[in-house]
Amino acid sequence: MSQVKWQASGLQVHQASDVTSEHIALEADVVVVGSGAGGAVTAYELARMGKRVIVLEAGPYVPSQAFTEDFTESLHALYQDKGGQANSSGDLLVLQGACVGGSTVVNGCVCFRTPDFILQDWQRDFGLSELTEAELAPYFDEVEQNLSVHDNGEHEIARHGQVIRAGANKLGWSVKPLRRNIRQCGLTGHCLSGCKTERKQSMLVTYLPWAQAHGARIYSDTRVEKVVTEGGVASGVEAVVTRHDGTVAATMTVKAPRVVLAAGAVQTPVLLLKSGLANRSGLVGKNFACHPSLLVAGRYPEPIHPWRGAMLGVHVDEFMHPDKGGFILEDGGFGLVEMTMLAEPGTGKPFMEYMENARYLAGLVTLIHDHNVGAIEWDGERKAINYQLSDADFPSMKRAIKAAAKLHLASGATEVYVPASDKRVIRSEADIDLQVDSLENDPQHLRMVSYHPQGTCHMGADPDHSVVKANGETHDVPGLYVADASLLPTSIIVNPQITVYALATRIARHMS
Amino acid sequence: MNSQFQARQIKQIWQRGVARRQFLKWGLGGVAAATAIAAGGFALLRRSPHDELPTPDWVTGLSAAEYHLFDRARVVLLPVEGTPLVDSEAVPVVANVQTTLSYLDPATRKELGAGLSLFDNVVVFSHGCRFVDLEDAQARALFDRWGEGSVLQRTLTTVIKQLVYSAYWQEPATWPPTEFDGPVSEKWGLEYLGNAPMPQQPTIDVEQEQA
Ligand SMILES: Cc1cc2nc3c(=O)[nH]c(=O)nc-3n(C[C@H](O)[C@H](O)[C@H](O)COP(=O)(O)OP(=O)(O)OC[C@H]3O[C@@H](n4cnc5c(N)ncnc54)[C@H](O)[C@@H]3O)c2cc1C
Numbered sequence: 001m002s003q004v005k006w007q008a009s010g011l012q013v014h015q016a017s018d019v020t021s022e023h024i025a026l027e028a029d030v031v032v033v034g035s036g037a038g039g040a041v042t043a044y045e046l047a048r049m050g051k052r053v054i055v056l057e058a059g060p061y062v063p064s065q066a067f068t069e070d071f072t073e074s075l076h077a078l079y080q081d082k083g084g085q086a087n088s089s090g091d092l093l094v095l096q097g098a099c100v101g102g103s104t105v106v107n108g109c110v111c112f113r114t115p116d117f118i119l120q121d122w123q124r125d126f127g128l129s130e131l132t133e134a135e136l137a138p139y140f141d142e143v144e145q146n147l148s149v150h151d152n153g154e155h156e157i158a159r160h161g162q163v164i165r166a167g168a169n170k171l172g173w174s175v176k177p178l179r180r181n182i183r184q185c186g187l188t189g190h191c192l193s194g195c196k197t198e199r200k201q202s203m204l205v206t207y208l209p210w211a212q213a214h215g216a217r218i219y220s221d222t223r224v225e226k227v228v229t230e231g232g233v234a235s236g237v238e239a240v241v242t243r244h245d246g247t248v249a250a251t252m253t254v255k256a257p258r259v260v261l262a263a264g265a266v267q268t269p270v271l272l273l274k275s276g277l278a279n280r281s282g283l284v285g286k287n288f289a290c291h292p293s294l295l296v297a298g299r300y301p302e303p304i305h306p307w308r309g310a311m312l313g314v315h316v317d318e319f320m321h322p323d324k325g326g327f328i329l330e331d332g333g334f335g336l337v338e339m340t341m342l343a344e345p346g347t348g349k350p351f352m353e354y355m356e357n358a359r360y361l362a363g364l365v366t367l368i369h370d371h372n373v374g375a376i377e378w379d380g381e382r383k384a385i386n387y388q389l390s391d392a393d394f395p396s397m398k399r400a401i402k403a404a405a406k407l408h409l410a411s412g413a414t415e416v417y418v419p420a421s422d423k424r425v426i427r428s429e430a431d432i433d434l435q436v437d438s439l440e441n442d443p444q445h446l447r448m449v450s451y452h453p454q455g456t457c458h459m460g461a462d463p464d465h466s467v468v469k470a471n472g473e474t475h476d477v478p479g480l481y482v483a484d485a486s487l488l489p490t491s492i493i494v495n496p497q498i499t500v501y502a503l504a505t506r507i508a509r510h511m512s
Numbered sequence: 513m514n515s516q517f518q519a520r521q522i523k524q525i526w527q528r529g530v531a532r533r534q535f536l537k538w539g540l541g542g543v544a545a546a547t548a549i550a551a552g553g554f555a556l557l558r559r560s561p562h563d564e565l566p567t568p569d570w571v572t573g574l575s576a577a578e579y580h581l582f583d584r585a586r587v588v589l590l591p592v593e594g595t596p597l598v599d600s601e602a603v604p605v606v607a608n609v610q611t612t613l614s615y616l617d618p619a620t621r622k623e624l625g626a627g628l629s630l631f632d633n634v635v636v637f638s639h640g641c642r643f644v645d646l647e648d649a650q651a652r653a654l655f656d657r658w659g660e661g662s663v664l665q666r667t668l669t670t671v672i673k674q675l676v677y678s679a680y681w682q683e684p685a686t687w688p689p690t691e692f693d694g695p696v697s698e699k700w701g702l703e704y705l706g707n708a709p710m711p712q713q714p715t716i717d718v719e720q721e722q723a
Contacts (some may be wrong), residue, residue, distance in 0.1 A: 010707075081617075084620075184705065186700075188700075206707070354591065356595050444670060
């Protein structure tokens with residue numbers, strides 16, 4: 001095995017600005033598409049086995065030092081579609097990172113293992129008998145250790161977390177510190193803009209430098225357009241290197257007998273659809289779930305400064321099991337721009353008054369266990385995310401809003417804002433049903449955000465009813481693997497990064 | 513198609529509203545389809561004094577009508593009288609909207625343009641003038657009513673509000689009255705930690721797994 005060359009900071013990335021020829025032809029043992037949670041872990045695991053690994057990333061390489069901690073600028077610099085990726089009806093923002101390190105660079109650091117009741121569903125409904133809690137535990141142990149995952153210490157529970165925890169205790173609801181992948185949290189509250197001082201243990205400062213130390217080569221600005229096969233077996237990819245001004249710098253081909261797709265749950269199916277591969281089941285792009293989230297804000301009598309301190313502190317898991325509601329609540333910090341998207345306090349004066357008093361707000365993020373009713377489509381020119389909150393999931397959403405409102409009130413909030421298109425303010429318990437029951441499951445009524453797209457190339461034992469096997473290989477194309485959030489057969493209620501890391505580790509280890 | 517006929521068609525679509533399951537065909541795309549039928553007919557429906565006003569030199573990515581619409585929305589949506597908040601006049605709100613719109617892919621940008629034109633013009637049916645000519649109070653009431661209205665109305669008001677709000681609040685000049693701290697790492701002198709140390713994993717693990 002070649003010598004390990006770890007560098008103390010930054011990454012050596014081949015970027016569009018380095019390109020000198022019109023076409024780049026490369027060869028490797030494995031080509032990994034995407035450098036986020038799934039891609040970085042797979043690249044590291046395979047590189048340390050001595051494989052020649054190439055990672056192709058569509059987004060730019062933005063070193064931590066260049067992060068601005070300005071949310072609007074970060075949306076434009078680090079996110080898919082400059083932060084504007086939405087479902088077809090435009091009422092669900094689907095946030096994904098699009099840079100070296102993928103969504104892990106901009107995520108909130110929350111770490112959960114896949115709940116066992118979800119794994120049991122997968123075993124029962126998708127024939128994934130291997131994916132038991134016992135089988136996955138060592139993988140979870142390992143990634144958690146590698147990423148410094150730990151329970152938030154008391155200093156990592158900001159004012160907004162403290163009030164929420166007090167309210168939950170008052171109601172007798174189970175409330176716990178969140179676990180996060182962070183070293184010496186700087187308590188800046190700017191997680192979603194990337195962690196400037198490299199405390200978040202994202203792929204940018206963990207698995208990618210480690211993969212590179214083992215010889216993996218990383219190409220940014222490089223969008224894979226097609227997976228290529230020979231005789232029905234994966235043989236490489238075709239890609240385009242694009243400069244930051246949008247002009248094409250070069251075309252690229254990578255010949256490799258193993259192709260790992262880790263472009264995320266929106267782009268991986270697009271790539272398969274473009275390539276016309278692995279779709280015997282007709283399920284590529286189908287089965288999309290995304291934990292449609294709301295940020296329910298409450299106004300408190302004393303200043304909270306929701307942008308100060310660690311962004312995410314505690315969670316209420318009282319209602320996590322589907323039999324008890326199928327949702328969780330996490331206290332969530334936010335800045336001014338995010339605040340404008342949360343509530344509809346009325347136009348003009350009431351809105352400006354709400355913003356002027358931003359420091360009195362605390363937020364609760366709701367995550368629901370949604371059904372996999374959405375689909376990613378490709379019409380030859382544009383992708384479409386066709387997802388509408390299903391009528392089956394709407395009651396969970398309402399239960400989550402009601403619980404968030406009750407919790408805010410118990411925590412001392414004087415007003416709770418329902419994140420709807422019309423003005424709905426809850427001031428007492430009596431208002432809760434009044435304001436929430438009359439919500440309708442109509443497009444553009446709730447202000448939803450998804451941070452967790454999943455499920456579009458889901459695993460399963462039956463090739464007619466799933467896209468990939470439990471080991472990540474597509475049923476149809478030997479040598480073609482999926483190792484990202486597309487794998488998950490059902491939504492998992494909890495934040496998914498740790499699930500993706502663990503599955504990607506397992507997939508890489510089982511790759512022959 | 514003459515403009516009166518086009519206008520009648522739009523009015524019918526508008527009044528019919530949009531059934532829930534039809535909506536996937538709508539969104540901004542649907543708005544665009546509705547406006548495409550009108551294809552300029554609206555502008556003839558009711559002229560506005562704003563049509564004669566010049567636009568600043570920096571306006572390169574907005575049509576004149578879009579510039580006036582956003583500038584009017586800025587005034588209506590961001591009143592600061594009686595508050596310590598910064599006057600929106602002092603902040604490049606419409607320029608920031610222009611920047612955000614420049615990031616849209618051409619097809620979505622076209623759909624949005626059509627939607628904005630619809631928003632500006634369709635109030636002629638209810639108010640007898642274009643949106644840009646409504647008085648402040650009328651315009652605010654319109655936003656509030658449409659927030660409770662049909663899918664199409666909610667889409668348009670939400671898009672315009674979000675664009676204007678984020679264009680204003682993204683500006684550091686607007687932060688001090690709210691006590692928002694903005695970027696802090698450099699201000700606090702936080703040290704860079706660099707890459708995480710390599711995990712202590714014996715490669716033998718791997719060989720065992722492969723076997
Ligand atoms: C704002 C935000 C907050 C979040 N917070 C949390 C949290 O607190 N906890 C948690 O568990 N999860 C969180 N998540 C989700 C978590 O980060 C994702 O579930 C996880 O990163 C998904 O991993 P992935 O490999 O599927 O995709 P990603 O990590 O998104 O990586 C996909 C990469 O592929 C690249 N790509 C796409 N198409 C191509 C192509 N054609 N060619 C080459 N490259 C391509 C993309 O640019 C991207 O970099 C959050 C996500 C976001 C966006």
